[in-house]
Amino acid sequence: KAGVTQTPRYLIKTRGQQVTLSCSPISGHRSVSWYQQTPGQGLQFLFEYFSETQRNKGNFPGRFSGRQFSNSRSEMNVSTLELGDSALYLCASSPPLQWAGEETEAFFGQGTRLTVV
């Protein structure tokens, strides 16, 4: 079974540009979440999509947006890039729960390293 795939792995953009990152979840997983990792900040939750709907959103400005397609693949977009947006962007997918209270975990991709210059 293929894991979570994120593309591209590395990206260099200039301040003011916009960028789109892609995530393909594990087959059968319908929940996709995005996280930003910066040094000393851990992983900060961006948003979660489930069945093409944003189910949850973290405390990030409106420049950060996302969407999910009918095949569960997800994209996140950052517009008007700032130097502080340089980070590792991680996508995670989760399997559907078979019953309430079932224990599961999120499976992460390798991330996209974004550098804004």
Next chain:
Amino acid sequence: DQQVKQNSPSLSVQEGRISILNCDYTNSMFDYFLWYKKYPAEGPTFLISISSIKDKNEDGRFTVFLNKSAKHLSLHIVPSQPGDSAVYFCAAAETSGSRLTFGEGTQLTVNP
């Protein structure tokens, strides 16, 4: 407001000894806790989890302890191996499968 905190940015132990990584949380709605391990240039990989109805969960060399009254959990690795050297993240969720809130991570170094 950091709802999940890992107060030790780094920890160094000798091979064969016990590694204890700590995590504190403030949100009493958190009901499910996980530990992830992360190597450089890779995504986090799941290690072990615990739900709030338990106070201990074991998986091989890894044991997670949960103290709900103190809002504290810890990960014990016994015996520690050099391959365990990585950044360990504590995460919490209100229910299994819901959004994860992560701590800042602890860099564990196991010296041969």
